[in-house]
Amino acid sequence: MENLNNNTMTEEIIIAGFGGQGVLSMGKILAYSGIMQDQEVSWMPSYGPEMRGGTANVTVIISDDRISSPYLKVYDTAIILNQQSMDKFEETVKPGGILIYDPNGITHHPTRTDIKIYQIEGNKLANEMGNRKISNMVILGGYLKVKPIMKLDNVIEGLKKSLPERYQHLIPLNKDAITTGMNNVTLFKVSEKAPLS
Amino acid sequence: MEVLDIIKPENQVFCKTKLMTDTALSYCPGCGHGTAHNLTMEVIEEMGIVEDTIGVAPVGCSVLAYDFMNIDMTQAAHGRAPAVATAIARTWPQKYVFTYQGDGDLAAIGTAETIHACNRGENIVIIFVNNGIYGMTGGQMAPTTLEGMKSSTSPYGRVVETMGSPIKMTELVANLPGVYYATRQAVHTHKHVRKAKKAIRKAFENIKLRKGLSFIEIVSNCNSGWKMTPNDANNWMEENMFAYFPLGDIKVNGKLKQ
Amino acid sequence: MSELKLMKGNEALAEAAIRAGADAYFGYPITPQSEVIEYLMAQRPEKRTGMVVLQAESEVAAINMVYGAASTGKRVMTSSSSPGISLKLEGISYLAGAELPAVIVNVVRGGPGLGTIQPSQADYFQSVKGGGHGDYKLYVLAPASVQEMSDFVEDAFDIAFKYRAPVLILSDGLIGQMMEKVNLKDQKPRMKDEELIKRYNHWAVTGKKGRERNIITSLDLQSEKMEARVRRLMKKYKQMEEEDLRFEKINCDDAEYLIVAYGSSARIAQKAVELARDKGIKVGLLRPITLFPYPKQQLFELADQVKGILSVELNAGQMVEDVKLAVQHKVPVEHFGRTGGIIHTPEEILEALEQKIIKNGSIRHHKTRESSIL
Numbered sequence: 103m104e105n106l107n108n109n110t111m112t113e114e115i116i117i118a119g120f121g122g123q124g125v126l127s128m129g130k131i132l133a134y135s136g137i138m139q140d141q142e143v144s145w146m147p148s149y150g151p152e153m154r155g156g157t158a159n160v161t162v163i164i165s166d167d168r169i170s171s172p173y174l175k176v177y178d179t180a181i182i183l184n185q186q187s188m189d190k191f192e193e194t195v196k197p198g199g200i201l202i203y204d205p206n207g208i209t210h211h212p213t214r215t216d217i218k219i220y221q222i223e224g225n226k227l228a229n230e231m232g233n234r235k236i237s238n239m240v241i242l243g244g245y246l247k248v249k250p251i252m253k254l255d256n257v258i259e260g261l262k263k264s265l266p267e268r269y270q271h272l273i274p275l276n277k278d279a280i281t282t283g284m285n286n287v288t289l290f291k292v293s294e295k296a297p298l299s
Numbered sequence: 300m301e302v303l304d305i306i307k308p309e310n311q312v313f314c315k316t317k318l319m320t321d322t323a324l325s326y327c328p329g330c331g332h333g334t335a336h337n338l339t340m341e342v343i344e345e346m347g348i349v350e351d352t353i354g355v356a357p358v359g360c361s362v363l364a365y366d367f368m369n370i371d372m373t374q375a376a377h378g379r380a381p382a383v384a385t386a387i388a389r390t391w392p393q394k395y396v397f398t399y400q401g402d403g404d405l406a407a408i409g410t411a412e413t414i415h416a417c418n419r420g421e422n423i424v425i426i427f428v429n430n431g432i433y434g435m436t437g438g439q440m441a442p443t444t445l446e447g448m449k450s451s452t453s454p455y456g457r458v459v460e461t462m463g464s465p466i467k468m469t470e471l472v473a474n475l476p477g478v479y480y481a482t483r484q485a486v487h488t489h490k491h492v493r494k495a496k497k498a499i500r501k502a503f504e505n506i507k508l509r510k511g512l513s514f515i516e517i518v519s520n521c522n523s524g525w526k527m528t529p530n531d532a533n534n535w536m537e538e539n540m541f542a543y544f545p546l547g548d549i550k551v552n553g554k555l556k557q
Numbered sequence: 558m559s560e561l562k563l564m565k566g567n568e569a570l571a572e573a574a575i576r577a578g579a580d581a582y583f584g585y586p587i588t589p590q591s592e593v594i595e596y597l598m599a600q601r602p603e604k605r606t607g608m609v610v611l612q613a614e615s616e617v618a619a620i621n622m623v624y625g626a627a628s629t630g631k632r633v634m635t636s637s638s639s640p641g642i643s644l645k646l647e648g649i650s651y652l653a654g655a656e657l658p659a660v661i662v663n664v665v666r667g668g669p670g671l672g673t674i675q676p677s678q679a680d681y682f683q684s685v686k687g688g689g690h691g692d693y694k695l696y697v698l699a700p701a702s703v704q705e706m707s708d709f710v711e712d713a714f715d716i717a718f719k720y721r722a723p724v725l726i727l728s729d730g731l732i733g734q735m736m737e738k739v740n741l742k743d744q745k746p747r748m749k750d751e752e753l754i755k756r757y758n759h760w761a762v763t764g765k766k767g768r769e770r771n772i773i774t775s776l777d778l779q780s781e782k783m784e785a786r787v788r789r790l791m792k793k794y795k796q797m798e799e800e801d802l803r804f805e806k807i808n809c810d811d812a813e814y815l816i817v818a819y820g821s822s823a824r825i826a827q828k829a830v831e832l833a834r835d836k837g838i839k840v841g842l843l844r845p846i847t848l849f850p851y852p853k854q855q856l857f858e859l860a861d862q863v864k865g866i867l868s869v870e871l872n873a874g875q876m877v878e879d880v881k882l883a884v885q886h887k888v889p890v891e892h893f894g895r896t897g898g899i900i901h902t903p904e905e906i907l908e909a910l911e912q913k914i915i916k917n918g919s920i921r922h923h924k925t926r927e928s929s930i931l
Contacts, residue, residue, distance in 0.1 A: 175903065373762050374774035376621055411617075415613075
């Protein structure tokens with residue numbers, strides 16, 4: 103789509119990890135944020151038994167144009183939260199695209215040199231902030247830093263829309279998590295020896 | 300005195316309810332369906348509720364009930380009348396909704412719909428005519444066919460070991476809290492007709508009370524299917540059917556009879 | 558005021574049913590469409606509009622509840638997924654035979670049998686070739702987006718009441734489970750009982766008042782009457798073809814090759830069209846929005862323009878038969894599709910187009926030229 107019209111933006115993202123890591127909700131917040139800035143969005147999850155304790159992934163597309171396929175083979179960005187997902191999705195990043203991952207639990211780090219790779223210590227930073235559940239927001243912050251496709255205000259609005267009533271009081275904490283992520287994302291060089299995690 | 304001098308409204312002691320059409324009944328002579336139809340229609344007429352009554356016809360001998368009952372009716376798929384009636388009663392809560400079903404329809408193919416409509420306590424009346432056989436399709440075994448009883452699919456008699464026991468639906472549904480009234484009646488003698496009519500009237504009155512489901516079983520004969528004369532069929536019914544399916548109330552006003 | 562939301566296809570469909578003023582929904586849980594009844598139950602539609610929502614004891618009971626409410630003129634809907642729709646087919650045949658308006662939704666999963674819970678389009682035959690017994694057809698709408706999951710509910714009710722016939726919304730696990738931006742329509746009031754009786758007094762069973770009795774049945778033991786009923790149905794279907802055919806043409810104007818795809822496959826195929834055009838291959842997409850009626854004439858005409866047609870479906874080759882019937886051997890027609898719940902990627906579709914059609918198409922083109930030289 104980008105190739106058809108250079109003035110418009112389309113970002114195709116895969117977010118993948120374990121069920122319970124907030125993969126689907128991170129995607130949902132991204133999608134809602136897109137709506138906040140008048141863009142077209144799609145959110146296509148893997149569903150079924152694999153969600154229960156196994157791997158979960160969601161394809162999120164944010165575009166200025168009508169979105170064709172909600173289901174893709176290759177992505178502009180892969181956000182990876184566990185080793186299985188790394189094994190499955192590293193290869194699916196388009197050349198020149200972005201892979202961003204939480205090194206927590208990763209034993210085989212990415213090796214591709216034709217894409218940009220970033221690390222964000224989502225799990226560790228969230229623990230330091232006292233709430234393990236916001237690790238996905240830390241990672242989202244890291245992503246938004248390296249790919250500023252939307253304004254933080256719109257993300258917060260998206261967050262408000264996607265969080266149920268009973269969690270609305272957690273918005274400031276989530277905002278802090280996103281900021282923390284933005285400040286802590288680091289470029290990962292494949293030539294470097296992988297840091298111990 | 301001419302005949303026409305006698306046929307005057309002031310001399311009239313009995314007349315057919317207007318809620319039965321003039322269409323000749325398709326039932327075999329001696330069959331209980333006609334009487335059961337008639338009683339139901341009489342009750343609706345006497346209660347003055349025809350404008351608010353919707354009936355559901357089954358599949359079986361009474362599939363054409365709507366040809367004889369002069370009321371609004373829907374004909375349901377085999378066994379599904381309680382589901383059809385459920386939806387009508389739910390979307391028209393002020394209406395009087397009833398199903399009219401036979402034993403194959405209600406107690407075999409439609410068992411799930413029967414049990415669950417009863418269990419939900421749908422505010423409807425179920426009239427269940429049990430003659431222990433599939434009449435319409437030519438005398439095959441029904442879930443209520445008695446042990447040892449012959450039918451075209453149990454030509455040597457029903458064998459309990461391989462075909463199961465005849466199912467007592469009324470006792471079964473009476474145990475569900477949603478059922479407010481469960482009774483077993485017959486329509487082969489004047490005495491039984493009067494009792495059965497009272498039971499049907501009570502069931503339709505219960506709709507007004509919105510207490511739940513009323514379930515009326517009418518044990519009937521099937522002289523064709525049983526291959527007997529009407530008289531013999533009635534005698535056989537009294538001796539054998541009533542012994543296994545005893546007449547009387549089983550649950551009244553939400554309370555099981557001891 | 559309409560409302561902008563991010564919703565799953567299944568949720569958007571459920572919300573649209575409430576907003577369309579539906580009187581009742583009867584259903585039974587099955588993956589991947591359980592969100593429909595879950596959403597409805599959570600919304601308390603009995604409080605919002607007075608709509609009745611009931612979890613039936615089975616799909617069989619649910620479709621017969623639909624039959625019951627429909628016979629009284631109420632706007633009623635049910636939904637399920639493939640194995641559940643198989644169970645409903647008896648009831649659907651009765652709805653068609655008794656000429657009752659109702660909306661049935663199939664969020665298709667892979668089969669046969671218990672199959673898989675992943676997306677599929679393997680119920681095409683079941684949807685457009687009858688499915689249940691007897692001479693009948695369903696008006697079939699195939700949504701390709703969450704927006705259409707929402708919009709098609711009211712459209713389906715309109716068609717159902719226009720023709721007094723059951724309408725099927727044929728979706729799948731992909732459209733049902735994905736979330737997209739959706740513009741929800743305003744709440745429409747449910748029809749008042751007095752209004753309903755006035756409007757449908759000539760057929761609905763609402764209690765015999767000031768008229769002869771109404772009877773809803775699909776039974777006609779007299780063959781002449783039954784044939785007359787079947788003819789009446791066929792007349793309706795012809796009228797549907799003349800008045801209510803829906804389709805979308807994408808990039809067809811200059812197309813040399815054509816992909817035909819509906820629902821989720823159409824979305825993925827559209828991306829394949831984009832990839833093809835990036836490579837300089839002129840491909841167009843014909844998306845049937847109604848699967849019955851089917852855009853036969855449009856395909857027949859497009860066959861004069863293109864060199865070959867690929868029918869892309871999430872099944873082993875079903876709609877391709879209708880494409881071939883419409884094209885009448887003018888150009889090669891091939892099928893491509895994945896099964897078992899696997900979703901084809903845009904890249905796979907393009908590859909199939911290149912291998913099955915473009916190679917084929919050029920050969921044919923060649924032959925034509927040779928023969929013209931000769």
